[in-house]
Amino acid sequence: MFAIYGLADPKTLRVRYVGRTRNLVARFTALIKTAPRNENIRRHDWIRRLASRGQRPVMVLLDSCRNDEAADAEARWIAHYRRRGHIFNVLDRSILLKFKSKLTKAPWVR
Numbered sequence: 001m002f003a004i005y006g007l008a009d010p011k012t013l014r015v016r017y018v019g020r021t022r023n024l025v026a027r028f029t030a031l032i033k034t035a036p037r038n039e040n041i042r043r044h045d046w047i048r049r050l051a052s053r054g055q056r057p058v059m060v061l062l063d064s065c066r067n068d069e070a071a072d073a074e075a076r077w078i079a080h081y082r083r084r085g086h087i088f089n090v091l092d093r094s095i096l097l098k099f100k101s102k103l104t105k106a107p108w109v110r
Helices: 025-036 042-052 067-084 093-106
Strands: 002-008 015-021 058-065
Touching: 002 025, 002 067, 002 093, 015 042, 015 058, 015 067, 025 042, 025 058, 058 067
Parallel strands: none
Antiparallel strands: 002 015, 002 058
16 A cells, blocks of 8 residues: 655645655655755755754645555646645656656667
8 A cells, every 4th residue: 555645834734745655654754864965856955944943844644545556646646736836746647657658769768
């Protein structure tokens, strides 16, 4: 089973990032621990800004699904929150699928 989660602003509870994982606790811990070391990811910049104010994002369980449904469920939640406002996810599944199909058609890919 996969969990689709959102990272929300602790003050507004507005979801700013959507992800998927098999283990919510381990994923949350990893996100918090790696934020100080990762410089070029907007999500990590946001987590660092929260930390400088003594805050952490709130992890919200959005959905749970079977393994074969996880990518589609994550993409639906990303699209949902993208329509509602700014989130930090850079790519959604539709963009990844377009890129993948172009890459597999490239002559150097076998």
